[in-house]
Amino acid sequence: MATAAPTAPAAAGDDAPAPVDNPRPRWRGGETRAALLFVAPAMVGFLAFFAWPTLRGLYLSFTDYDLLTSADFSGLDNYRRLLEDEVFWNSLWVTLKYVAINISVQTFAALLLAVLIHRLTRSVVLRGIILLPYLISNVVVALLWYWMADYNLGVINEMLGWVGFDPVAFFGDESWAIPTIAMVNVWRHLGYTALLIFAGLQMINRDVYEAAAVDGAGEVRVFFRITLPLLRPVMALVMVLTVIGSWQIFDTVAVTTQGGPVDATRVVQYYIYDQAFNRFDFGYASAISVVLFLILAGVALAQLKLLRADESDQS
Amino acid sequence: MRTTTPRRSAPRHSVPRRLVAVAGCLSLGALLSGCGSALGDDRNTVDYWLWDANQQPAYQECADRFEEDNPDLEIRIEQRGYDDYWNGLALGFVAESAPDVFTNHLSKYPEYVTRDLLLPLDEYVERDDVPLDIYEEGLADLWVGEDGRRYGLPKDWDAVGVFYDRAMLAEAGVDESTLDELTWNPDDGGSYEELIARLTVDVNGVRGDEPGFDPDRVETYGLWLEMTDGFNHGQTQYSMYAYANGWEATDRNPWGREFHFDDPAFQETITWWRGLIEKGYMPSFAAQRGVQSSDQLAAGNAAMVTNGSWMTGTFFSYEGLDVGVAPNPIGPTGQRATMFNGLADSVYRDTDNPEAAWQWVRYLASPECQRIVGAHHVVFPAITEAWEIAREEFAADGIDVTPFTRHVEEGTTELFPITDHSSEIAALMQPALEAVMSGRAPVESLNEVNEEINRLFE
Numbered sequence: 001m002a003t004a005a006p007t008a009p010a011a012a013g014d015d016a017p018a019p020v021d022n023p024r025p026r027w028r029g030g031e032t033r034a035a036l037l038f039v040a041p042a043m044v045g046f047l048a049f050f051a052w053p054t055l056r057g058l059y060l061s062f063t064d065y066d067l068l069t070s071a072d073f074s075g076l077d078n079y080r081r082l083l084e085d086e087v088f089w090n091s092l093w094v095t096l097k098y099v100a101i102n103i104s105v106q107t108f109a110a111l112l113l114a115v116l117i118h119r120l121t122r123s124v125v126l127r128g129i130i131l132l133p134y135l136i137s138n139v140v141v142a143l144l145w146y147w148m149a150d151y152n153l154g155v156i157n158e159m160l161g162w163v164g165f166d167p168v169a170f171f172g173d174e175s176w177a178i179p180t181i182a183m184v185n186v187w188r189h190l191g192y193t194a195l196l197i198f199a200g201l202q203m204i205n206r207d208v209y210e211a212a213a214v215d216g217a218g219e220v221r222v223f224f225r226i227t228l229p230l231l232r233p234v235m236a237l238v239m240v241l242t243v244i245g246s247w248q249i250f251d252t253v254a255v256t257t258q259g260g261p262v263d264a265t266r267v268v269q270y271y272i273y274d275q276a277f278n279r280f281d282f283g284y285a286s287a288i289s290v291v292l293f294l295i296l297a298g299v300a301l302a303q304l305k306l307l308r309a310d311e312s313d314q315s
Numbered sequence: 316m317r318t319t320t321p322r323r324s325a326p327r328h329s330v331p332r333r334l335v336a337v338a339g340c341l342s343l344g345a346l347l348s349g350c351g352s353a354l355g356d357d358r359n360t361v362d363y364w365l366w367d368a369n370q371q372p373a374y375q376e377c378a379d380r381f382e383e384d385n386p387d388l389e390i391r392i393e394q395r396g397y398d399d400y401w402n403g404l405a406l407g408f409v410a411e412s413a414p415d416v417f418t419n420h421l422s423k424y425p426e427y428v429t430r431d432l433l434l435p436l437d438e439y440v441e442r443d444d445v446p447l448d449i450y451e452e453g454l455a456d457l458w459v460g461e462d463g464r465r466y467g468l469p470k471d472w473d474a475v476g477v478f479y480d481r482a483m484l485a486e487a488g489v490d491e492s493t494l495d496e497l498t499w500n501p502d503d504g505g506s507y508e509e510l511i512a513r514l515t516v517d518v519n520g521v522r523g524d525e526p527g528f529d530p531d532r533v534e535t536y537g538l539w540l541e542m543t544d545g546f547n548h549g550q551t552q553y554s555m556y557a558y559a560n561g562w563e564a565t566d567r568n569p570w571g572r573e574f575h576f577d578d579p580a581f582q583e584t585i586t587w588w589r590g591l592i593e594k595g596y597m598p599s600f601a602a603q604r605g606v607q608s609s610d611q612l613a614a615g616n617a618a619m620v621t622n623g624s625w626m627t628g629t630f631f632s633y634e635g636l637d638v639g640v641a642p643n644p645i646g647p648t649g650q651r652a653t654m655f656n657g658l659a660d661s662v663y664r665d666t667d668n669p670e671a672a673w674q675w676v677r678y679l680a681s682p683e684c685q686r687i688v689g690a691h692h693v694v695f696p697a698i699t700e701a702w703e704i705a706r707e708e709f710a711a712d713g714i715d716v717t718p719f720t721r722h723v724e725e726g727t728t729e730l731f732p733i734t735d736h737s738s739e740i741a742a743l744m745q746p747a748l749e750a751v752m753s754g755r756a757p758v759e760s761l762n763e764v765n766e767e768i769n770r771l772f773e
Binding site for chain 1: 402405408409426430431432545598599600601602603604605606610611614616738739741742745746749750753755
């Protein structure tokens with residue numbers, strides 16, 4: 001669709017001699033075919049593993065389906081139940097808290113880290129090390145922190161004891177559980193996020209910095225007046241990716257708290273899993289998934305609009 | 316400068332696509348592992364699943380013996396962790412690739428029966444004249460569904476007892492022989508609570524029954540609290556007290572349709588149990604989350620732990636920890652009590668070879684195989700003579716398991732509540748009980764949950 005645009009002005013030229021036999025359309029037809037050929041494998045994967053399950057999930061959300069017997073159409077029953085389900089609303093609130101802590105801390109720390117790497121080092125080894133936590137499996141990371149933060153036997157509470165603090169039930173206390181899980185994932189994703197931002201920093205033209213240096217701008221001023229504005233499209237992309245990823249928090253909860261204590265870490269994805277695979281209520285689980293899908297689509301769209309991700313300030 | 320613009324668009328697209336591909340692989344991987352086990356449709360192969368890795372060697376020995384007698388059949392054993400086990404099974408049912416035979420649990424099988432996933436075994440039992448009276452009393456009846464049909468043959472049973480650190484009891488000057496006579500009541504906890512208090516030590520070395528004890532800074536708890544494994548009707552947590560207080564979990568068992576979480580006999584038990592936390596004798600709900608109770612005992616954080624007979628091997632495996640087992644205390648009913656749970660082997664309804672699956676189930680439930688399982692002494696087999704072998708084998712290792720077996724011999728067992736809707740009940744009860752034990756909700760809040768649970772059966 002986008003490829004059609006550039007040809008239009010060329011065809012509109014008055015003085016252009018009209019060729020008797022224009023080879024371009026035929027050539028372009030071949031290009032389309034080749035493009036389709038290249039897109040096909042990805043398209044098949046997309047249709048089979050994304051489009052079809054999404055549509056089927058949408059259908060199942062209107063049914064009473066226990067996975068093992070056939071689905072009965074039940075209209076809007078699942079959605080009506082959703083409105084009155086306190087556990088669901090609580091899970092949305094819990095997830096929101098998680099996303100807020102996770103994203104704010106992670107973005108801030110990653111930006112700081114990326115700027116530090118950008119300004120201070122060229123070392124590839126160092127960049128590699130920063131990425132290390134991201135290379136460890138989610139489950140392993142969760143288990144390691146779970147043991148380290150154990151109330152009775154964990155090394156973290158041992159160290160807190162040395163400096164005179166009482167032990168903290170990081171995973172067992174209702175008010176600590178979500179911040180703890182959020183920080184575990186900050187630890188894991190920090191390097192990756194920083195690297196994405198770092199890539200964005202490298203795309204900012206050096207001339208701008210030279211000009212700023214000539215004008216005598218300080219480091220802080222350069223950061224706020226040059227780096228941050230020029231980084232905006234990349235930051236928008238990073239935010240969209242990390243926020244959506246953050247909303248889908250599941251594995252750390254499944255490995256450590258399983259939704260508890262009480263309902264303190266019953267995040268939406270875990271509640272969906274619980275409904276579907278523990279309670280065999282696939283229809284209801286699908287309805288929650290559809291709502292989550294709509295929320296995420298809305299969040300992503302709002303972010304892109306607000307951060308004007310498709311425009312650059314750099315010309 | 317202008318040239319930077321198109322180049323910049325490249326990473327914007329490539330990153331999400333890479334993520335998408337990774338996500339696709341992950342979900343595909345999960346899907347494959349969920350149903351990858353039974354890919355072969357070989358008529359001569361029987362797939363068998365179990366969740367306890369400690370028991371696999373015993374069942375492998377049974378399988379080898381079975382294959383010798385039935386050269387045309389092959390048994391393929393697969394072990395999975397408890398949570399993964401049930402998810403894998405559910406996915407297997409959906410994909411019609413579930414194992415031919417699998418270890419079944421009383422809390423799960425009613426929901427499988429309602430969904431028509433298990434093969435009724437009555438015709439086979441009758442045809443082959445399989446004796447059902449060789450099993451410990453009551454175990455065979457557990458696997459007869461509400462429809463009157465049989466869905467499994469019993470393989471083992473378990474009971475609950477108190478594991479304790481012998482060194483700590485000696486230090487506290489407690490004579491181990493008194494443990495057999497401990498009494499308990501929900502008002503002051505009886506001599507059982509006195510023992511728990513005695514064994515609790517604060518950071519200054521003051522014991523729980525001594526003046527100046529600091530309940531907020533406890534070094535070693537008299538009794539450990541473990542609530543990390545999901546809701547299982549308080550099997551290893553409070554059921555032994557509640558039953559000894561005259562409580563019945565349901566109107567009848569099996570196939571009760573009314574729960575009694577609103578019964579004073581239950582609620583006063585929970586009130587006492589929670590009271591141990593306030594007194595500093597048991598860790599708070601927040602503090603108990605973490606590694607399992609056997610590790611806490613080994614680490615010296617607790618002097619006593621209530622747990623199931625299937626954990627015996629684990630408790631006795633710690634180097635430098637001298638463990639003893641005591642029976643549950645005698646309650647106001649004048650009797651001690653334990654929850655009595657039994658596993659069985661069931662056949663998947665859509666197995667491609669029901670006859671072979673049945674032969675394997677029959678062998679698993681036979682004296683020959685159960686004697687092998689008894690000799691491995693990890694659990695107590697369902698056949699009386701076979702669990703007696705296990706008891707002797709434990710004794711040969713210097714482990715006295717009579718605190719568990721006496722319940723069977725004295726008839727002080729209460730069956731695990733077998734009802735429909737068990738996963739819904741667990742989903743309702745677990746957060747409710749956690750709220751009570753963390754002190755956020757009063758014990759009476761369970762009345763409302765009980766009503767909600769009973770509405771499931773209407």
